[in-house]
Amino acid sequence: MTNDFVLQIKNLSVSYRTLNDAVSAVRNINLNVGKKESLGIIGESGCGKSTLSYALMDYLPSNGSSTGEVLFRGENLLTKTQKEMMAFRGNRIAMVYQNPYSSLNPSLTIGYQLDEVTMFHRGYKAKKARKASVEALADLYIGDPAGVARRYPHQVSGGMQQRICIAMALLCRPDLIILDEPTTALDVTTEVVILDIIGELKEKYDMSMIYISHDIGVINKVSDRIAVMYRGEVVEVGDQRTIFKHPEHPYTRALINCMPRAGVVKEEVRLNTIPGYVARRSAADTGCPFVDRCEKRNADCEAKYGMIERASGHFAACDRAYAEDVPDRKRAALKIPKVGNGSAKEEILLEISDLYKYYGNQHRRVRALDGVSVSLEKNSVLGVVGESGCGKSTMGHTISGLMAPTKGKILFDGIDISISWKQRTPEVLRDIQLIFQNPGRSLNPSFTLEKIIGRPMKKLLGIQSREERKKRIVDILQKVDLGEEYLYRKATQLSGGEKQRAAVARAFSIAPDLIVCDEPTSALDVSVQASVLNLLGDLQNESGAAYIFISHDLNVINYISDYIMVMYLGRICEYGRKDEVVGPPYHPYTQALLSAVPDVDPSLIREPVRLEGSPPNPTRKITGCPFAGRCHRKIGPICDTTPPPKVQASDDHYIMCHLPLDQLGDAELDKPGNLTKTESLMKTVKA
């Protein structure tokens, strides 16, 4: 049997045996991947998308079993033995994983791990295999490929490691490549370049592709067709535009609306949320998987549930996304009654001047903060954005007192707090709270919420009566949408979103003036992230506390902040009111970040600025502009030698760049002299 499909998945189900029951991880999946087609699979964590990818390779843990058919060019892979599968794996179907670092063997050289692929599948001798490996690395625009081949994985950057994994996958020119969240662990500016290369090589080698991600924006960029998965099922599949513009399934619509995106700000819209969380599904559970969280549910919708072709090539299990019998929930914008309405300035709450934080010793000094000065008004949100290693978390830590700065002053309400928390007064400890990325780790797992939230109340607010505390705790729990019944739950009994709510409740329980939020939503699924963001917005508004909100995600920062500060290598690139920062004139790095953020709406996708290389070594002393090594607008030697001036663009909008303001706009991107796509790609990365 021959047809145009490279891969046909028919009624594929995967279940895991556990001690008590069988968990159904993937059920009844029917999908086809055509020649040269790129299929995107999107879903939140626990939706079974990764299980699906391993099932396609017939690689399941010993307690897992699959039924159905996976036809690869007509051959059913599920009936093959592990030995027979060897001829397919890495040869005709290749995979790339989320975490490149752990996917490479730490004790073998990069070259060795590449060579063995062709030696096994093609029978190449060592020399020929190495030649093929070096060529494959060069295909991925890696500078000095022969030298890189001699290195060990830990000696190259994360972006480079992922390029190596992709090169490895492409060595045998597979018919199908499966990419499982390949850019999730990378910074956005690195992600852009990797996505570009993937797209280019897919064309070059006529491959089909399955791209799995939780990020709608990324899926958007790379897919021709998109399948939406929820609790193990594909609930909707269709071509990219249809899925975004005319989703039929309520889940698809809800998911798209959850994502913070360009132009969506707290002053105008409330993020859509999906109540509840993704529950584990037992094999016995049938019917609509979304029923417990769906807004559009009515009496007889479940009876009609089933995968039907709604339009040509567009399948959906339910068509009630815009059903009118159940009206859309009102999504009122946050009412932001800013006191003083812009004219009279708010008082300054926090003033940071010339802050430095160094790690390490004299030989290897990491300059995590390299002279940062900024101030924060009462009742406002300062978003701090930048890629990993830019010093944003260090800044949060020095403010919250987890560490003392090396040099510089932090004034909080007039008190110098450039000291660690141990030396701070109880009032300061009470007035500055911290919310972490990983709520699980900051909540003591053996304590009940009553104890977790009650402790700071007792210690820092001095409320001795247990009854009094309990009353307040219930109050605050209700505010974060956790009912009274949560009072006696332990942290381990909560889902990820609930834990973060509990952490928020704890932070607010003692009415602080400033809360440092360090990537508070990065570990959460988009639907949960949206509800936590809404909650943080509401509480801020209500309590008048100020936030320092740290995130790598510009969309999130843009949603929640009043002011934005963009950081690179321990320094500030740009600072200003939110609307001014995300619009021109902007710092070249801000521009690159903005353009790199994958957008949810396919019609809004812009041509991204591609930065060469990866952020330089933070141990190097910088004499000029920190961004000079990667800047696409670099003027010349002046950028390397002279620190850029702080140029005031408006009332409180500053850009640190040598370029004159009138050249820092959008149009500048297309001017001659700026890098075009291919040119920048040709600029290969050095290790």
Add this chain to the structure above:
Amino acid sequence: MQFLTWLIKRLGFVILTLVAMSMLIFLLVEVMPGDVAQTVLGQSATPESVAALRESMGLDDPLPVRYGRWAGGFIQGDLGESLYMRGVQINTIFWRKVGHSVILALTALLFYVPLSIFFGVLAGVKAGKLTDSIISFFGLATMALPEFVSGILLITLFSVKLSILPITSVIPIGQSLWGNLHILILPALSITFVMFGYVSRMQRSSMVTVMNSDYIRAATLKGMPRGYVIFRHALRNALLPTITIIGMNMGWLFGGLIVVETLFGFPGLGSLTLSAIKTRDIPLIEACVLFITAIFVFSTFLTDMLYVYLNPRIRFKGGDA
């Protein structure tokens, strides 16, 4: 270059440890009750003769002077004179016994290292299966048996029931160990019994961790054969913790020899130490204990070197991009 500085630092540390330990040993023996001269001369000696002996042995000198003399002798290879066997230079007996013990330890190592690594890897690869359970049970059972129990069991089986090996491991007078290698088997086996469970469990757990790692999954999904994945990709990484454990136990092995050697009457460092303690032969005790300490320190050092050699993440630290 960084490696070299690291090496020099480590070596300096080794020497420092040895010096500190030697002081400690010297002091400990110092505070042991009883007067050395009295011990040597017996209870009936007159105070004058004791005083004279003290004088001639230099026992009245201040502590630092005595330590200096003792340590200086050690550095020059002079271990001093035995107290119990008067007039016998410790050197003449000590090194022969040490040699015996080293041979015994190496034999034991030769037995238990390949055995426990092999079965540990096997159990790790077959984790959760019957093979794994059998190996793990056996490991636990042998680990729970002290050396003297397993030694007696071995003697009963091989010497008494089967009579293929001698009950004791004594070297007949006038012969050397080389002609009597079979006497090594039982003591080495009983050491193997103790170490097997320990090392194989370690090996198993590190193998399980490695086999569940992302890079093993990646190697499998690259289409590499299972055996190749296990030997090329998994083993090297899984050996690292085991090597540390084996190295760290070298010192313990020598200490543990005391029991085994005594049980079998094997003429090695262990039984020498024991008899030195019994006869309060202070210079001999000091030599034995210091030597065991030195083995401890050096084996840890060598282990670290090997670990660094096998682990490129440490080897090239600082040379990254």
